Amino acid sequence: MASGESIRTARLDAGGTTLAVASIGGRLPMLLHFGPTLPLEEDLAALAEALLPPLTHAGMDKPVAPSIFPEAGMGFSGQPALKAHRSDGSGFETQFHLNRFETDGGSLRIEACDPVVGLSLSLAFALDDETSVLTASSTIANTGETPLSVDWLAAPALRPGPMDDRLVTWTGRWCAEFQRRISPWPHGKHLLENRTGRTSHEAFPGILSLAKDCGLDRGHALGLHLGWSGNWRLMAEETADGHRQIQAGILYLPGECVLRPGTSLSTPPVYAVSTGKGENGLASAFQRFARQNLLRHPSPDQARPVHFNSWEAVYFRHDINELKALADRAATLGAERFVLDDGWFPGRDHDSAGLGDWIVDPRKYPDGLSPLIDHVKSLGMSFGLWVEPEMVNADSDLYRSHPDWALRVEGHERLEARQQLVLDVALPDVGEYLFSRLDALLSVNDINYLKWDMNRVLTAPARDGHAVAAAQVEALYALLDRLREAHPGVEIESCASGGGRIDFGILRHAQRFWLSDNNDTHDRWPMLREALTFFPMEVFGFHVGPSPSHTTGRRLDMRFRAYSAAVGGHMGLELDLRELSDAESATLAAAIAFHKRWRALLHAGVTRRIAAADEGLCGQMTVAADGSRFLAAVVQDATIARKTTAPIRLSGLDRSGFYRLRLAEGAPVPDHSRRPYETPLAKGEGLVLSGAALMDAGFRLPLGWPDELWIIAGERLP
Incomplete structure (x- = not known):
């Protein structure tokens, strides 16, 4: 810091x-x-001087700490927040000068400019009072006289804690989403990139930076998530001088982003939490923030209905009498919504034809959907429908009429995936066509739910030879908003071959996620536990699938499948109900009834991970907003390595309060142990312990077999 330089703080x-x-x-x-509250009388100017790095050998002659929007033009050798240039090669580095800080309640705006390059910069921050979640974004405006090519624009960069030593990220694939990866903080760059045109199965746009002592309930944790449903880049970096930063933003394809004079460009918001309460502290904040600030349910005061989805029962084989019979069975078991999946439009006897022709197949439904919808409604259920508007088959009337509506690079081989091409949704004629077809379906038929799918990646997101991938996402958001305005009572599920489009960006426009096409309960539990780091439980569909599973071949008994779905999110059924035995039907009906008794808690509380010393035991618990009760689910997903189980420790309780715990009434009790053990949870008045004892010492469960579930109900005593 040069002598006499002014310091301005906010x-x-x-x-x-x-x-x-x-x-x-x-x-x-x-x-x-960015963390726990500093005293109001804190001298921020003194703190700034204290944090300035000392001069280094072979370094800059003036100590300059990298800014919250790092610039190569200020001597920073790491990843800059902006990479851009003009056609003559100028404008490749910036030196922004602060114009002003603007504060208004819980928001801060930083305005700056670089008149030499011809750019203005606005950094926006908002801190939520209820959850402490930070929302941050960057906007640049081209004040010059020539276009500016933008290769990279990051949201404001955040700095991890000084004792953070590891990163958590998530990778995956179809049917195996949200796979946790732990790596040490890099000396250099840890880079995640997604070029699939959607959020992707292969990586999730979120990252955790954890301190050495961070556990589930204590220790520093920084969590960051980019709210964007297309191509993205996320980077954690440590430079040679020890400066650390995390950046996130849209991954623009070459030449995709050109900023004309007088126009501006903004990043999607980054959402971040810094807490000293471990990973559960992050989850608690993100879940509550998403529920209160992002999720816009058309009927927020109504319980989410139990679904029956037709897909794994009939696939493309649509026979109205068969579907009515399935609806009869579903209603008898307690389902409250019937969702007709793929196969209802012309040519759709397989997955290689018909996409784009969004009219009801007169061969399968000669009188339209009304007879089926009327039957479903007579059973007390509502009706939902599967659609995939962004896609088109080459074998479709739409493509034959408008081949130019598909994204492509002229002269290159047309690449299909799942026998599908991708429509240019950002083309006005395409957006208008899709809205008109969907609007007609929703206007003519009593449909209150759309399962909105996207079953392939974008391999040639181009129009007239230029990349338009980001424009597809913005057009999708606009189309969903337009449908919401025209049909405010319709719920929308975001599905993309399962969990390929799950993020805070799409959550502003959808009310449910399909976590994975994998309905194998054994595989679904660990995916759900990871996803709950950012999202509330009620947005995830958890369906009772068939046994053997259609995606893994694994056989699981009905008790485990049904009660897992009952406590694992938004419950649904996706199997041929006519194949169930009487005993399986009775178990399924009981699990649905159990879900209905507990869903008010499950869909409004905070879900936290439970600490278990056994690798074969893992669990979660949902605590009511007022702390009066909770429901815990502990899964034994492998054979226990020890001779006996280790204690389970709970989370999120009042240390000084006392709680009564019982095995939840109506839930099955695993009974496969060769030597009986009568757990105190099953005795009379149950187990009464303090919150401190339950969180620090815990309790033991009996030995069980793999793929068994313990459901424990707790209530705080007056």
């Missing part, structure tokens, strides 16, 4: 968290603090 305080920044000498501000 801070946000909300929800027990402080964000503090400081600008030295009129430059872009550095991030001083």
Whole structure:
């Protein structure tokens, strides 16, 4: 810091968290603090001086800490937040100068400009008072006289905790989403990139930075998620001088983003939490924030109905009498919504024809969908329908009429996936066509739910030879908003071959996620546990699938499948109900009834992971917003390595309060142990212990077999 340079500071305080920044000498501000509340009388200018790095050998002659929007033009050798240039090669680096800080309640805006390059910059921050979640974004405006090619624009960069030593990210594939990966903080760059045109199965746009002592309920944790449903880049970096940063933004394809004079470009929002309460502290904040600020359910005060989905019962074999029979069985068991999946439009006897022709097949439904819908409604159920609007088959009337509506690079081989091509939804004629067809379906038929699928990646997202991948996402959001305005009572599920489009961006436009096409309960539990780091439980469909599973071949008994779905999210059924034995039907009906008794808690509480010393035991518990009761689900997913089980420790309870625990009434009790053990949870008045004892010492469960489920209900005593 040069002698006499001025220091300007700003801070946000909300929800027990402080964000503090400081600008030295009129430059872009550095991030001083993002974490637990600092005293209001804290001297932020002194803190800025304390954090300035010392001069280094063979380094810059003036100490400059990288800003919250790092710039190569200020001597930073790591990843800059902006990579851009003009056609003559100029404008490749910036030196933004601070214009002003603007604060308004829980929001902060940082305005800056670089008149030499011809750019203005606006960094926006909002800190939620209820959850302490930070929302941050960057906007640049081209104030120059020539176009600016933008290769990279990051949201404001965040700095991890000084003792953080590891990163958590998520990879995956179809039928195996949200696979946790743990890696040490890099010396250099840890880079995740997604070029699939959707959020993707292969990687999730989120990251955790954890301190050495971080566990489920204590220790520093920083969580960050980019709310965007297309191509993205996320990077964690440590430079040679020890500066650490995490950046996230849209991954633009070459030449995709050109900013004309007088226009602006904004990043999607980054959502972040910094807590000293471990991974469960992150999950609690993100879940509550998503529920309160992003999720827009058309009937928020109504219980989410138990689904029956026709897919794994009949696939493309649509016979109205058969479907009515399935509806009869579903209603008898307690289902409340019937969802007709793929196969209802012309040519759709297989997956290689018909996409794009969104009219009801007169061969399968000569009188339209009304006879089936009327029958479903007479049983007390509502009706939902599967659609895949962004896709088209070459064998379709739409493609034969408008081959130019498909994304492509002229002269290149047309690449199909799942026998599908992708429509250019950002083309106005395409967007209008899709809206008109969907609007007609929803206007003519009593449909209150759309399962919106997207079953392939974007391999040639081009129009007139230029990349338009990001425009597809914006057009999708606009189409969903337009449908919502025209049909405010319709719920929408985001499905993309399962969990290929799950993020905070699409959550503003959809009310449910299909976590995975894998209905194998054994595989679904670990995927759900990871996804709950960011999302509330009620947005995830959890269906009772067939045995053997159609995706893995694994055989699981009905008790485990049905009660897992009952406590694992938004319950549904996706199997041929006519094949069930009387005993299986009775178990399934009882599980549905159990779900209905508990869904008010499950869909409004905070779900936290449970600490178990046994690798074969894992669990979660949902605590009511007022802390009065909870429901815990513990899964034994492997053979226990020890001779006996280790204690299970609970989370999120009042340490000074006392709780009564019982095996949940109506839930099955695993009974495969060769030597009986009568757990106190099954005795009379149950087990009464303090929150401190339950969280620090815990309790033991009996030995069981793999793929068994314990459901424990707890209530706080007056």
